[in-house]
Amino acid sequence: MKRIFLTLFLCLNFLNAAIAETNVPENQLPKDWVMSxxxxxxxxxxxxxxxxxxxxxxxxxxxxxxxxxxxxxxxSIPEQKPMAWPGSRREPLRDEAPWHLEAFTTELAVYASGxxxxxxxxxxxxxxxxxxxxxxxxxxxxxxxxxxxxxxxxTYSLNEDVTDENLVRELEPMVKAALVSGKVKDENxxxxxxxxxxxxxxxxxxxxxxxxxxxxxxSTFRFDLMVGAxxxxxxxxxxxxxxxxxxxFDWARMKKSVPTRLNSIAKPSGPYxxxxxxxxxxxxxxxxxxxxxxxxxxxxxxxxxxEGLKAYNFRIALGITVKGNLGAVKGxxxxxxxxxxxxxISAPKxxxxxxxxxxxxxxEVEQLAPLYIIERNTPEKHIQxxxxxxxxxxxxxxxxxxxxxxxxxxxxxxxxAVKIGQWFAKKGAQAxxxxxxMYQLKSSFDLSISGNIEVVSIGGTVAAExxxxxxxx
Amino acid sequence: MFxxxxxxxxMALLCLATSGAIAFGDKGKIPIVGINEKGEEVTFNLTQxxxxxxxxxxxxxxYDSLMPVLNKQEPKPSKWGMRVLGVGIGVTxxxxxxxxxxxxxxxMRFIFTNHTKPPLL
Numbered sequence: 001m002k003r004i005f006l007t008l009f010l011c012l013n014f015l016n017a018a019i020a021e022t023n024v025p026e027n028q029l030p031k032d033w034v035m036s037x038x039x040x041x042x043x044x045x046x047x048x049x050x051x052x053x054x055x056x057x058x059x060x061x062x063x064x065x066x067x068x069x070x071x072x073x074x075x076s077i078p079e080q081k082p083m084a085w086p087g088s089r090r091e092p093l094r095d096e097a098p099w100h101l102e103a104f105t106t107e108l109a110v111y112a113s114g115x116x117x118x119x120x121x122x123x124x125x126x127x128x129x130x131x132x133x134x135x136x137x138x139x140x141x142x143x144x145x146x147x148x149x150x151x152x153x154x155t156y157s158l159n160e161d162v163t164d165e166n167l168v169r170e171l172e173p174m175v176k177a178a179l180v181s182g183k184v185k186d187e188n189x190x191x192x193x194x195x196x197x198x199x200x201x202x203x204x205x206x207x208x209x210x211x212x213x214x215x216x217x218x219s220t221f222r223f224d225l226m227v228g229a230x231x232x233x234x235x236x237x238x239x240x241x242x243x244x245x246x247x248x249f250d251w252a253r254m255k256k257s258v259p260t261r262l263n264s265i266a267k268p269s270g271p272y273x274x275x276x277x278x279x280x281x282x283x284x285x286x287x288x289x290x291x292x293x294x295x296x297x298x299x300x301x302x303x304x305x306x307e308g309l310k311a312y313n314f315r316i317a318l319g320i321t322v323k324g325n326l327g328a329v330k331g332x333x334x335x336x337x338x339x340x341x342x343x344x345i346s347a348p349k350x351x352x353x354x355x356x357x358x359x360x361x362x363x364e365v366e367q368l369a370p371l372y373i374i375e376r377n378t379p380e381k382h383i384q385x386x387x388x389x390x391x392x393x394x395x396x397x398x399x400x401x402x403x404x405x406x407x408x409x410x411x412x413x414x415x416x417a418v419k420i421g422q423w424f425a426k427k428g429a430q431a432x433x434x435x436x437x438m439y440q441l442k443s444s445f446d447l448s449i450s451g452n453i454e455v456v457s458i459g460g461t462v463a464a465e466x467x468x469x470x471x472x473x
Numbered sequence: 474m475f476x477x478x479x480x481x482x483x484m485a486l487l488c489l490a491t492s493g494a495i496a497f498g499d500k501g502k503i504p505i506v507g508i509n510e511k512g513e514e515v516t517f518n519l520t521q522x523x524x525x526x527x528x529x530x531x532x533x534x535x536y537d538s539l540m541p542v543l544n545k546q547e548p549k550p551s552k553w554g555m556r557v558l559g560v561g562i563g564v565t566x567x568x569x570x571x572x573x574x575x576x577x578x579x580x581m582r583f584i585f586t587n588h589t590k591p592p593l594l
Binding site for chain 1: 500501502503504505506507508509510512514515516521524525528529532533536540543544557578579580581582583584585586587588589
């Protein structure tokens with residue numbers, strides 16, 4: 001009898017061990033999805049990074065519950081019938097329809113510990129799912145970018161053929177709107193700064209106006225400025241506390257270079273607002289763009305596509321040190337613009353790349369310009385990690401560290417980010433209700449000086465964002 | 474004899490029950506995460522019913538409040554007329570003793586439009 005009970009006891013312990021595996025909270029992401037190697041604190045980091053089948057099922061269960069609950073909530077909203085069609089009183093606007101609820105979003109956030117949940121209050125969302133009523137297929141806008149909720153953003157879209165005289169005229173609505181906000185002290189000085197910043201922006205853009213032969217290509221260069229406490233116009237931080245007045249310059253690039261006035265733009269004279277190293281920044285931007293286009297092509301060629309999902313947008317924030325060194329930005333450093341890359345999607349199709357091409361992509365990485373990551377107020381442990389792992393770096397006088405990242409490691413990080421984004425997008429695409437379905441998902445990431453890319457934590461800063469479109473919408 | 478066997482069985486069941494309670498305590502619920510005004514991480518779990526109840530109340534309030542206002546809009550034939558409106562819920566909350574007080578709801582953003590082909594946001 002004792003033996004029977006002993007056997008029973010041992011069996012229960014095995015079961016206990018199996019349960020212990022699930023003792024990890026069901027909403028726990030693998031550690032290496034959220035923690036950079038330079039921030040690693042746990043001795044059993046690798047064990048906690050395993051994405052076992054059990055963990056995957058538990059996480060999928062959590063996501064399914066969140067998504068389905070949101071869908072049921074919106075399904076339950078009793079729709080109001082539109083009031084009498086206004087067309088009888090006036091001419092309808094182009095493409096006008098009665099006001100209706102078109103779409104809604106679900107936001108998920110992740111703590112630095114890796115716990116995931118539906119976001120409430122404040123915090124950086126790691127995943128944003130956009131649900132739309134099923135019906136005609138929407139066309140994704142590669143240049144769409146959601147402004148932060150409590151910011152005022154005044155946007156100017158650069159016209160490539162604009163003359164200096166017309167540029168001044170086109171900027172006037174932006175200047176006037178900024179004056180109305182009450183955050184500008186000296187109107188004439190502010191106007192002069194806006195004109196100067198726009199000319200510098202146009203000069204930077206002139207270096208990007210080249211032909212692209214890659215699947216992924218730079219579609220937008222965006223530069224945000226803000227009015228500082230002194231009334232001076234400054235590059236805006238990646239993350240602001242809200243309530244700041246932002247000015248935004250946007251440039252939408254044609255995939256193939258089209259001769260415009262941009263090709264003969266002369267460098268504006270100073271004093272400079274965006275950077276004192278305008279020529280270097282222009283060249284570095286071009287090098288960064290070319291490198292990123294090839295890295296994205298490679299990452300998406302290597303990672304098998306998930307059926308029904310298509311990545312169409314990738315955004316990355318850039319920074320520039322006071323000494324003019326440009327790189328991807330990490331943490332709270334000021335952003336020297338965002339580059340938004342698009343992937344042409346018309347009809348859903350696979351992207352089969354013959355092996356020979358992949359090899360060529362791997363070989364060409366040595367010829368690409370180096371990739372840098374900039375971090376302000378770098379923690380000492382990041383410096384120690386860089387030293388221990390032979391990652392070249394420099395530190396400026398204002399504690400801005402400039403790390404040279406191994407491009408092959410960065411491409412591995414990109415591939416992992418693609419897989420993580422695809423995983424979330426697949427879960428979103430699996431949820432649907434009677435009326436609503438996921439049409440788009442955005443996943444946000446932070447960068448590691450090791451080249452790795454992690455899901456951004458709730459208190460973190462987005463360094464890169466990847467968007468997926470549901471081709472089965 | 475039965476007393477001794479009962480002791481072993483009790484120990485085994487106690488181990489199993491403890492593990493089960495830890496492992497399955499919050500399972501089936503929806504985790505909510507956020508940062509409050511003080512910058513502190515806030516975590517709590519809601520059952521699906523609680524989640525739907527809280528979020529539905531806010532969602533219906535937003536919808537019922539906005540639609541009459543939007544429908545009364547008389548857009549002027551100008552390119553600056555509003556065609557898309559985004560409204561968020563779940564940005565503010567109340568907290569007291571205990572993990573959750575009425576008011577804390579997950580963030581959602583509703584996008585209203587009077588366009589047949591609105592741009593994606």
